[in-house]
Each structure stands twice: as structure tokens, then as C-alpha cells.
Amino acid sequence: MIEGSNVFDQKVLVCCVYGIVDYSAQELKIPPLYPVVYRDIAAVVGTSCKERLKFDRQAAIEYGHTLEVLHRDFTLIPCRFGTFLQNEHTVSRVLREHYCVYKKKLEEVKDRHEFGLKIMSEKKAQRSNVSNERRWESGKEYLMQKFYDYRTHIEAGQDAKKATDVIHGELQRLSNMSLKDTKVNGNVVFSCNYLVEKRRKSLFCSKVQALQGMYPELRFLLTGPWPPYNFVAGN
Amino acid sequence: MNEIDASQNVTVLELLDRVLNKGVVIAGDVTISVADIDLLYVGVKLLVCSVETMEQDKKNLPA
Structure with a gap:
């Protein structure tokens, strides 16, 4: 600047x-x-x-x-x-x-990093595209497909919620503080920032990697280490 | 866009989100004007808008 x-x-x-x-x-x-x-x-x-x-x-x-x-x-x-x-x-x-x-x-x-984790549900994104790519022979077929899409979208969301609850619990154990972003949209099903001790940096990253392996249907996006932007709020 | 480019873009977006929207805000007493729009207001609080929002605001102003 x-x-x-x-x-x-x-x-x-x-x-x-x-x-x-x-x-x-x-x-x-x-x-x-x-x-x-x-x-x-x-x-x-x-x-x-x-x-x-x-x-x-x-x-x-x-x-x-x-x-x-x-x-x-x-x-x-x-x-x-x-x-x-x-x-x-x-x-x-x-x-x-x-x-x-x-x-x-x-x-x-002190001696802590911030990590940001976003989790995307590929399943959710794929299913919502199906009905847009096909040609429909009847309105009924179209509506049935839309209903199916809606149901699978909801189910995918519920599955993702269960998974992200487990993931968040695991990562909370390795962090000192966490701040969940409640406003997630699109295929992002989870967004959270973690304050992690510097000495636990590798452990935290390995854990995220291991969790990604356990949930291949989800896509993890880990960023950091950052300065603790999200943990210094207040005027 | 290959995976590395995408990953770098995401990191830049995450960085921008943090520097523009997070971090501590300090009470200030300076007015900065950018493109004739006050970015910071005198006296009470130092209010920071993101560059994009500010530019958008400028575009939306009546001629």
C-alpha cells in the first residue's frame, strides 16, 4: 500500500x-x-x-x-x-x-496460526446439474426428475452435515479455537476457521488430509497458515 | 484453468477476504477519499469498504 x-x-x-x-x-x-x-x-x-x-x-x-x-x-x-x-x-x-x-x-x-477449511460436496453439485442437461419428453417426466433432484439434494445435504459434524469435532481437538461460518451456499457445505498452535501445524494438516481420505465424496479446501485475522475481532 | 491456477486463485481470494473483511479495526480520525468517495469517516470510527464494493458503489451513483 x-x-x-x-x-x-x-x-x-x-x-x-x-x-x-x-x-x-x-x-x-x-x-x-x-x-x-x-x-x-x-x-x-x-x-x-x-x-x-x-x-x-x-x-x-x-x-x-x-x-x-x-x-x-x-x-x-x-x-x-x-x-x-x-x-x-x-x-x-x-x-x-x-x-x-x-x-x-x-x-x-501467541504462537498460533489460523487455518481456513472449506468443504464442498461434489455429489450435491453433480446431481443438481443432471436435469439441466437432458431433453424431456413430457412435463411429468421433467417434474419427476426435478423432484428426484430435490430429494437427492436434501439427502446429500444431510449426509454432508453428518460428515462435517464428525470432521469439525476431530479438528476442534487439535485447535485452540474455531469459528464456524454459518453462511455457506452453493456446493460449500462447511466453512470454518481454526486457531492452531504452531507446533501442531503439521499434525493439523495431516489430520485434514486423513479426513479427506475418509470422505472422498467431499472436497476439502484447506488454506493457511494465516495470521489470526478471524480471531482478533472487536474494536 | 489448471488445478494449480485454480488453487492459487482460491488462495488469493481467501487472502483478500481476510485483509478486507477481517482483522482488527482501530478507531481513527482520518478521512481518505478515493474516487471522490469517502473511505474513512472522521472522528468516531474507521470504516473500511472493500475496493470492489467501493468501486461498485461508485458505478451505482446517479450521473
Whole structure:
């Protein structure tokens, strides 16, 4: 988001806040970003002029990659893309006023990764396409097929629910926290984010792989490790 | 689209979903305007819209 060129020739400067880190162990070395320190925590910021800020897809992706680098070296509370404060003094004030909240959050996510898991039901998707591809000789035949599709769609959903309940239970045992996404649609039957200890990363991934083997009719999409985006909610 | 491309696209979408919609929101006091639309509002809360939503909003504005 921050351009590398000289930004000091512009009039209105703002601080872009990338995240808040535990700053007790090591120093930040990701120029042009720098820390605004308060006690043992710090906000990682970059300075830019308002007119030169970028808000396109590429900037958002680069922002995400920067957070991944930070997450590798620090315990991190990631800030949402587009978090700006007026100046370093304001950043310091925010850290001072919310120190206890940030400290508690940092403790919660310390040495932990976020993993996202989405599960798709291939069966559901395939069956719903059948009636669209055929030619029908009568309306009755068409309606019967539609009814059959509907019934199999419901049954597939019920089967998937049973399976995902088991899967979720297994993965919860390996995670410290989980957040289920209640709004799933299409052929996605399950979506959840897990907060997993770094030392259990391989175990968690192997477990997902093993579960995929147990449920070949479902398609698993595991992403991560991410910084703990979903586990730092609250203003 | 081959499987690797698809997988990379999914990862990018997951990344964008996270950086635009998740993460902590800090109370701010700066107004940023992009394409004449205020992205952040002064004083009380720092409100962030996704780029796509913002661009869509701009398109939907009456001429």
C-alpha cells in the first residue's frame, strides 16, 4: 500500500497501521515500515501521503503478504486493510488507551496460526446439474426428475452435515479455537476457521488430509497458515 | 484453468477476504477519499469498504 518513493514532498501524511505486535523479543526490520512502540507492544506502521495511497487489488494482496512476513517473526494482531491514523502521536495514544485489550489478544494468539477449511460436496453439485442437461419428453417426466433432484439434494445435504459434524469435532481437538461460518451456499457445505498452535501445524494438516481420505465424496479446501485475522475481532 | 491456477486463485481470494473483511479495526480520525468517495469517516470510527464494493458503489451513483 505504501509507495517506496519520497513521500515527504506531499502535504498530508497519514500513518497506515498494518498490525500490532508483541515487541518484547526482537526488532522490526521491514523497511520502509517502522514500529511505534508503547511499553512491550508496537504498532507496525508505514507513512504515506493521502493522495498517493493505493486501494486496488494488488495493494490489498501486498498488504496481506506483508502481514504474513510480520506473522512469521512476531505475535501479530493484523489490522484490516485501510487502517489509517493521523500521525504517530495518534498511534501511540491508541496503543496506550487499548494496551490491556491488545495485550490480552496477543496472549490469545501467541504462537498460533489460523487455518481456513472449506468443504464442498461434489455429489450435491453433480446431481443438481443432471436435469439441466437432458431433453424431456413430457412435463411429468421433467417434474419427476426435478423432484428426484430435490430429494437427492436434501439427502446429500444431510449426509454432508453428518460428515462435517464428525470432521469439525476431530479438528476442534487439535485447535485452540474455531469459528464456524454459518453462511455457506452453493456446493460449500462447511466453512470454518481454526486457531492452531504452531507446533501442531503439521499434525493439523495431516489430520485434514486423513479426513479427506475418509470422505472422498467431499472436497476439502484447506488454506493457511494465516495470521489470526478471524480471531482478533472487536474494536 | 489448471488445478494449480485454480488453487492459487482460491488462495488469493481467501487472502483478500481476510485483509478486507477481517482483522482488527482501530478507531481513527482520518478521512481518505478515493474516487471522490469517502473511505474513512472522521472522528468516531474507521470504516473500511472493500475496493470492489467501493468501486461498485461508485458505478451505482446517479450521473
